[in-house]
Amino acid sequence: MTSALPTTEAAAAEELDRLAREIAHHNRLYHTDDAPEISDADYDALVRRNAALEAAFPDLVRADSPSRQVGAAPASHLTKVAHARPMMSLDNGFSDEDVRDFVGRVRRFLKLSDDTPVALTAEPKIDGLSCSLRYEDRRLVRALTRGDGAVGEDVTANVLTIPDYDIPRTLPAGAPDVFEVRGEVYMEKAAFAALNARLLAEADAAGKVARQFANPRNAAAGSLRQKDAAVTAGRPLRFLAHGWGEVGAVPGDTQAGVVATLTDWGFPVAAEFQRCDDVAAALAVYRAIEAKRADLAFDIDGVVYKVDRLDWQERLGSIGRAPRWALAHKFPAERAQTTLERIDIQVGRTGKLTPVARLEPVTVGGVVVSNATLHNADEIARLGVREGDRVVLQRAGDVIPQIVENLTRDEAREPYVFPTHCPECGSEAVAEEGEVDVRCTGGLICPAQRLERLRHFVSRGALDIDSLGIERLKLFLDLGWIAEPADIFRLHAHRDDLLAMKGWKATSIDALFAAIEARRAPDAARLLFGLGIRHVGIVTARDLLKRYETLPAIANLARAIGDLRDTMQPALGEDDAKLHNRVNKAVAELIGVENVGAAVGHALADFFHEPHNVAVWDDLLREVAPPPFVVESRASQVSGKIVVFTGTLETMSRDEAKAQAESLGARVAGSVSAKTDLVVAGASAGSKLKKAADLGVAVVDEEGWAAIVAEALAL
Numbered sequence: 001m002t003s004a005l006p007t008t009e010a011a012a013a014e015e016l017d018r019l020a021r022e023i024a025h026h027n028r029l030y031h032t033d034d035a036p037e038i039s040d041a042d043y044d045a046l047v048r049r050n051a052a053l054e055a056a057f058p059d060l061v062r063a064d065s066p067s068r069q070v071g072a073a074p075a076s077h078l079t080k081v082a083h084a085r086p087m088m089s090l091d092n093g094f095s096d097e098d099v100r101d102f103v104g105r106v107r108r109f110l111k112l113s114d115d116t117p118v119a120l121t122a123e124p125k126i127d128g129l130s131c132s133l134r135y136e137d138r139r140l141v142r143a144l145t146r147g148d149g150a151v152g153e154d155v156t157a158n159v160l161t162i163p164d165y166d167i168p169r170t171l172p173a174g175a176p177d178v179f180e181v182r183g184e185v186y187m188e189k190a191a192f193a194a195l196n197a198r199l200l201a202e203a204d205a206a207g208k209v210a211r212q213f214a215n216p217r218n219a220a221a222g223s224l225r226q227k228d229a230a231v232t233a234g235r236p237l238r239f240l241a242h243g244w245g246e247v248g249a250v251p252g253d254t255q256a257g258v259v260a261t262l263t264d265w266g267f268p269v270a271a272e273f274q275r276c277d278d279v280a281a282a283l284a285v286y287r288a289i290e291a292k293r294a295d296l297a298f299d300i301d302g303v304v305y306k307v308d309r310l311d312w313q314e315r316l317g318s319i320g321r322a323p324r325w326a327l328a329h330k331f332p333a334e335r336a337q338t339t340l341e342r343i344d345i346q347v348g349r350t351g352k353l354t355p356v357a358r359l360e361p362v363t364v365g366g367v368v369v370s371n372a373t374l375h376n377a378d379e380i381a382r383l384g385v386r387e388g389d390r391v392v393l394q395r396a397g398d399v400i401p402q403i404v405e406n407l408t409r410d411e412a413r414e415p416y417v418f419p420t421h422c423p424e425c426g427s428e429a430v431a432e433e434g435e436v437d438v439r440c441t442g443g444l445i446c447p448a449q450r451l452e453r454l455r456h457f458v459s460r461g462a463l464d465i466d467s468l469g470i471e472r473l474k475l476f477l478d479l480g481w482i483a484e485p486a487d488i489f490r491l492h493a494h495r496d497d498l499l500a501m502k503g504w505k506a507t508s509i510d511a512l513f514a515a516i517e518a519r520r521a522p523d524a525a526r527l528l529f530g531l532g533i534r535h536v537g538i539v540t541a542r543d544l545l546k547r548y549e550t551l552p553a554i555a556n557l558a559r560a561i562g563d564l565r566d567t568m569q570p571a572l573g574e575d576d577a578k579l580h581n582r583v584n585k586a587v588a589e590l591i592g593v594e595n596v597g598a599a600v601g602h603a604l605a606d607f608f609h610e611p612h613n614v615a616v617w618d619d620l621l622r623e624v625a626p627p628p629f630v631v632e633s634r635a636s637q638v639s640g641k642i643v644v645f646t647g648t649l650e651t652m653s654r655d656e657a658k659a660q661a662e663s664l665g666a667r668v669a670g671s672v673s674a675k676t677d678l679v680v681a682g683a684s685a686g687s688k689l690k691k692a693a694d695l696g697v698a699v700v701d702e703e704g705w706a707a708i709v710a711e712a713l714a715l
């Protein structure tokens with residue numbers, strides 16, 4: 001993230017656009033889903049990059065700039081309620097200098113002389129989620145999360161599971177008629193560790209993949225924001241007060257004074273809270289709190305300073321997403337050294353190979369760490385790590401830490417070699433051109449990917465076997481009855497076993513078998529698509545079959561592409577890039593189908609290069625017999641309509657999705673407006689999806705889209 005700033009406006013605008021989307025995506029994962037994908041340090045780097053670009057190109061600051069936003073939109077499973085007064089974020093400082101600058105800005109804004117004392121309060125910045133507790137006539141009537149700052153989520157029932165020594169249900173006589181207490185709902189470190197252990201044990205017992213929380217903050221947020229408050233009740237949450245929102249009257253004229261009143265009313269306030277006469281005293285509190293950090297029962301990520309005088313707070317007001325009268329002084333990320341004992345490879349649901357560092361256990365910021373992700377081969381190369389190296393680990397608010405530095409320069413030992421084969425199934429693992437991620441090509445036989453592949457095979461756009469849902473697939477997979485698509489057509493052999501099982505009736509069993517039998521002569525394009533070969537979406541499958549007619553002919557094509565690739569050698573003086581281009585051109589020519597490029601060709605060749613895949617394919621063609629492919633098209637549901645794609649599509653690229661839509665006579669737009677007819681939302685769709693919901697535009701998921709396409713093509 002330290003790369004130079006772009007020099008042209010066009011490049012800057014493009015990067016700002018990318019950052020806005022990327023940051024919105026991570027905000028959603030973090031604030032709405034409580035399941036971040038990247039570390040806070042990486043996230044903060046994106047935010048800083050955005051800020052640097054905005055400073056350099058002030059005219060390009062977007063209306064939806066991340067620097068103007070707080071949190072993320074409220075989740076749909078909770079009731080949305082507007083805040084009487086917005087809930088803000090905090091500006092960050094990272095050094096003593098930043099704190100002095102902050103006080104300097106306060107002085108200048110208030111036109112105070114350099115020797116006017118500016119008293120501050122200092123207190124820990126608790127790593128939880130903000131919550132606003134509203135009391136009317138001295139009774140607790142509503143609790144809201146911060147949401148996007150303007151609109152929060154109603155979590156009243158959930159908050160009532162927090163003991164009243166943390167959240168008093170009433171205020172004493174004399175308190176104003178309306179009073180909103182704001183503070184942090186958090187989970188103690190020990191409770192967090194116990195919760196994750198419990199989630200793991202429960203998932204194991206149920207044969208599922210555990211959904212654990214990355215850190216106590218996510219655990220607190222995920223636990224509080226439950227639809228069912230009974231779930232929240234099983235999660236030990238706590239509360240600390242640190243401010244207020246709408247109030248009938250402010251009980252004091254300083255921050256410290258009001259906080260003292262809150263304590264009198266029975267609200268817990270951090271024990272380390274202190275009023276400081278000047279910056280030096282505030283920085284001393286910072287150091288004292290930092291020294292105690294590992295011993296505190298809860299996670300903190302810094303110290304918050306606030307201007308003590310409330311009349312000054314009032315005059316200072318806020319700018320953008322944060323008040324001018326407060327600053328969060330963040331702690332540096334916690335680091336430790338340890339030995340990288342081994343690099344293991346984990347295979348994800350979609351075949352991605354992720355290297356994981358197994359470490360000699362070490363304590364970083366009070367948490368024992370024994371694993372760290374290495375992301376991909378590039379990251380390993382960047383760090384230059386080998387098994388046995390000493391490394392520096394960093395934990396920045398996350399339980400999954402990162403390796404930030406390699407301390408060993410031992411060139412004698414062998415460098416780590418990224419595997420060329422999948423550790424789960426032995427199939428070849430390849431990186432596509434221009435991609436760092438390496439994927440297992442054994443999709444259909446790879447245990448790590450099996451369930452996902454089978455689910456795709458029976459999905460609506462492919463074989464469309466509705467009665468074979470994910471739960472049933474999982475059951476049959478666990479029983480060892482199915483491992484590859486052909487097995488689905490042999491399930492009937494287990495009729496008696498099924499009848500003997502609890503919850504299965506003859507009628508539903510026979511209905512399932514009838515639905516499967518109805519697919520013995522599937523459309524060839526749907527079948528090809530259902531195999532889940534990368535880049536082979538339904539339109540590509542159809543385009544290929546228009547020319548090649550049968551599946552065996554497609555298999556021959558794939559082998560021919562493989563042979564062609566193997567035989568092409570660099571010409572004299574030809575570099576890799578040129579050879580690549582020449583091979584790609586030749587592959588596309590060999591395929592000879594408009595709109596079907598080299599990427600499809602390589603994917604087909606890789607698939608058939610894997611003997612396991614060929615076996616699965618042959619086996620499947622013994623069970624099913626697709627009739628000769630005939631082209632026939634109907635007027636599509638989307639012809640003449642405006643379609644917007646958003647989020648990550650799993651089975652096809654954006655380009656392919658766009659080509660599909662266009663081939664059906666639709667027009668593809670980049671943003672959602674009142675004119676949009678349909679939004680196709682992939683995984684982690686963000687603001688566009690929200691906008692579609694706001695405008696009442698129809699939304700389908702990726703599978704729904706595949707079904708529309710399949711139907712239009714009369715497959």
Ligand SMILES: NC(=O)c1ccc[n+]([C@@H]2O[C@H](COP(=O)([O-])OP(=O)(O)OC[C@H]3O[C@@H](n4cnc5c(N)ncnc54)[C@H](O)[C@@H]3O)[C@@H](O)[C@H]2O)c1
Pocket residue numbers: 026027029030031036037038039040041043044070071088089090123124125126127128129130131146183184242243304328397
């Ligand atoms: N990893 C990711 O993908 C990802 C995504 C989004 C945000 N984040 C992380 O979330 C943070 C940004 O979130 P944010 O906007 O909530 O800012 P923030 O959490 O850094 O600061 C604002 C919040 O601090 C809280 N707070 C705690 N103690 C307080 C006190 N004593 N006084 C006042 N407020 C106090 C309040 O709830 C307030 O809303 C960053 O640390 C960022 O790294 C990470």
Ligand SMILES: [Zn+2]
Pocket residue numbers: 347422423424425426427440441442443445446447448
């Ligand atoms: Zn595999």
